[in-house]
Amino acid sequence: MGNAVSDQNLQLSYLKTRLNMFLEVLETLDPETAELEDIDRLIQMIDDLEMKYERFKKDWEKSR
Known part of the structure; x- marks a missing residue:
């Protein structure tokens, strides 16, 4: 469960950087x-x- 939040934060960071x-x-x-x-x-x-x-987005929907 903790990994999903961390991964989502990394994914958001990636999108912002790009x-x-x-x-x-x-x-x-x-x-x-x-x-x-x-x-x-x-x-x-x-x-x-x-x-x-x-x-x-699909990853985030799966982790809900």
């Missing part, structure tokens, strides 16, 4: 010089983050 990484990349991107590959990378980062969130 979101902060996304925001840093977004802030450094120059809209005037951004290329399609840059936008594709941002989309991929969001897709990856969403996939992890959905996986973690």
Whole structure:
């Protein structure tokens, strides 16, 4: 039971870290010089983050 709380905290920390990484990349991107590959990378980062969130959400629902 204690592991589930710890794991959930680690999972939340992971999601926050990844979101902060996304925001840093977004802030450094120059809209005037951004290329399609840059936008594709941002989309991929969001897709990856969403996939992890959905996986973690299922874990959290199981542990209730």
